Amino acid sequence: MFTQAQIEVENKAVFDELKGAIENALRSRSEEFLHLLKRVGLRVRQFEVILHERIVEQLPGARTSRSCEELFQELSASDQGLLREFYLTAIEEVPVELRTKYSKLYRYEVGK
Numbered sequence: 804m805f806t807q808a809q810i811e812v813e814n815k816a817v818f819d820e821l822k823g824a825i826e827n828a829l830r831s832r833s834e835e836f837l838h839l840l841k842r843v844g845l846r847v848r849q850f851e852v853i854l855h856e857r858i859v860e861q862l863p864g865a866r867t868s869r870s871c872e873e874l875f876q877e878l879s880a881s882d883q884g885l886l887r888e889f890y891l892t893a894i895e896e897v898p899v900e901l902r903t904k905y906s907k908l909y910r911y912e913v914g915k
Contacts, residue, residue, distance in 0.1 A: 813879045821874045821886060824865045829893040832862045837897070837905040847894045847908050850887055851875075 812818045828836040839858055840847060854872040859865055867874060875883060894909075902909055 810881055810885060812885060813882050814877065817874050817877050818882050818886060820867055821871055821878075822889060824859050824867050824871055825886075825890055825893065827864045828859045828862050829890075829897060831864060833897045834901055835862055837901060837908060840908050841905060845908075846910070848891065848911070850890050 836858070837847070839861060840853070843856060843858070845852055845856065845858070851872075853859065854870075854875050857870055857872070859871045860867060875886065878886065
């Protein structure tokens with residue numbers, strides 16, 4: 804059986820700060836997060852665009868020292884990959900009833 808090797812986070816403080824903001828958005832404020840994405844016309848898998856548009860920071864409880872995009876840019880490529888993987892996993896853990904309600908946000912765009 805194949806087991807993926809664990810990759811160490813290089814910049815743990817920044818990684819944890821950004822991960823906490825994402826957890827707030829997807830676990831504590833998931834419906835508000837999805838509603839905001841719908842309102843601005845984004846899909847859930849547009850991670851970098853979501854950071855650029857400051858969607859995560861607009862939610863109550865999001866406490867970061869700088870914008871999420873700035874924090875993300877400060878991370879190494881491997882830390883960015885780990886955080887992106889965390890986000891993409893977390894969006895699939897949103898309750899089924901919300902994923903159904905906001906199903907258009909979860910659809911893949913064909914031809915782009």
